[in-house]
Each structure stands twice: as structure tokens, then as C-alpha cells.
Amino acid sequence: MIHARLRQFAALATGALLAACLSFAAPASASTGAATNTVAANTQTQTPLVVNARWAGHPTFDRIVIDIQGYVPTATVTPVPQLVYDGSGKPVPLAGKYFLEIRLNPAAAHNDAGQSVYQGPKLQKINLPKLKGIALTGDYEGYVTFGTAFDTLPYYRAFTLHSPERFVVDIAR
Incomplete structure (x- = not known):
């Protein structure tokens, strides 16, 4: 039982x-x-749009801000030996000894019709204490890439800010 x-x-x-x-x-x-x-x-499945890039000098750091419409995608900041345009591989004409590549994915700087939504500079010389130039180096297959130039080795920190959405890189002086 x-x-x-x-x-x-x-x-x-x-x-x-x-x-x-x-x-x-x-x-x-x-x-x-x-x-x-x-x-x-x-x-969340709508591809974020990169609409602007801007910069400013502060007392102890230079700042790069990438404005995004939608959510902030995954972003990487990588030191590279030189800057090249995505796709063509041609060198980016920015003077400097040190370079950082900022890559956002998934992201686009154009709409579904193929028209650019990016309003920032494509290639800009800058005269801040650390930051010497910025270029939009790619908008291809879900990746938007920027290159930045420096005369001295950049020590940086990267993070996101919200409302409005943006990706930020601070470079210590």
C-alpha cells in the first residue's frame, strides 16, 4: 500500500x-x-541612426560626442596604426601620430532610401590640446566608423549617455 x-x-x-x-x-x-x-x-530592431559628431575642450579632457537617433548600439574604441576609409582602404588625410577608431554596430548614417542622415563633419581638422582631427570613415553594412587623430598617445574613457542618446569618448589631457 x-x-x-x-x-x-x-x-x-x-x-x-x-x-x-x-x-x-x-x-x-x-x-x-x-x-x-x-x-x-x-x-529595438530599428537600426540606430548616427546623425552627428561633435567635440569640445574641457579643462582636463577633450570630448567627442556621437549623437544617435534610436538606441545606442554597441561601440568599440580601438587604437590603430593609421586611419583608412572602410571599403576602399584609402588613407584618411588627418595629420597625427596616434589614431583611434570608433566603430558602432548595428548603426547607419543613412536612411532606408540611402540618403545621408549624418549632419556632422566628414573630415575635420581640430586644434584642441589632444584631439587634432575627426573623420567619418565608414557607413557600410551596419557599421558606422569614425577615425580620430592625436599628436600624443591618447588616454581615453568611453561611455554612453541617454536622453538624448549619444556615445562619448573623453580623452585625458
């Missing part, structure tokens, strides 16, 4: 566990919050 009750209890517990697991595996459309989840997912 005890063994029969244990088997019955084990069967009920297994059934309850299986039912709980299946409810977690149900499609999102079966949940009551499906409309909210879909809206949030759709806004």
Missing part, C-alpha cells in the same frame, strides 16, 4: 512539474503581455 501511494505521489509530482515546464515554453503570443513585448522588440 505504501509503495502504491509513493508511485501515485511521484506520478502526480512529475505531472505537475511537466505542466509547469510546458507553461514556461509557451510562445510569447500566448502571454497577456505579448503586445507590449512586441512593441519593445520592434523599437
Whole structure:
């Protein structure tokens, strides 16, 4: 009798566990919050648009700000030996001894019709204590790339700011 009750209890517990697991595996459309989840997912799938790049000198650092329409995409800042334009590989005509490449992905500097939405400089010489130039070096296959030039080794920190969305690189003096 005890063994029969244990088997019955084990069967009920297994059934309850299986039912709980299946409810977690149900499609999102079966949940009551499906409309909210879909809206949030759709806004995140829109490719962020890079609309401007600007810079400023501060008492202890120079700052580069990349303005974004949409969410801030993944961004990397990488020291490179020279700056080249994406696609062509041609050198970017910015004077400097040290260079940083700023790459955003997924991102675009053009709309779906192929028209540029980027209003900032394509190639700009700058005369700040550290930052000597900036160039838009690529807008290709979901990547937007900038190159920056310096006369001395740049020590930097990169971060995002929100409302409005932007990616920031501060270069210590």
C-alpha cells in the first residue's frame, strides 16, 4: 500500500512539474503581455541612426560626442596604426601620430532610401590640446566608423549617455 501511494505521489509530482515546464515554453503570443513585448522588440530592431559628431575642450579632457537617433548600439574604441576609409582602404588625410577608431554596430548614417542622415563633419581638422582631427570613415553594412587623430598617445574613457542618446569618448589631457 505504501509503495502504491509513493508511485501515485511521484506520478502526480512529475505531472505537475511537466505542466509547469510546458507553461514556461509557451510562445510569447500566448502571454497577456505579448503586445507590449512586441512593441519593445520592434523599437529595438530599428537600426540606430548616427546623425552627428561633435567635440569640445574641457579643462582636463577633450570630448567627442556621437549623437544617435534610436538606441545606442554597441561601440568599440580601438587604437590603430593609421586611419583608412572602410571599403576602399584609402588613407584618411588627418595629420597625427596616434589614431583611434570608433566603430558602432548595428548603426547607419543613412536612411532606408540611402540618403545621408549624418549632419556632422566628414573630415575635420581640430586644434584642441589632444584631439587634432575627426573623420567619418565608414557607413557600410551596419557599421558606422569614425577615425580620430592625436599628436600624443591618447588616454581615453568611453561611455554612453541617454536622453538624448549619444556615445562619448573623453580623452585625458
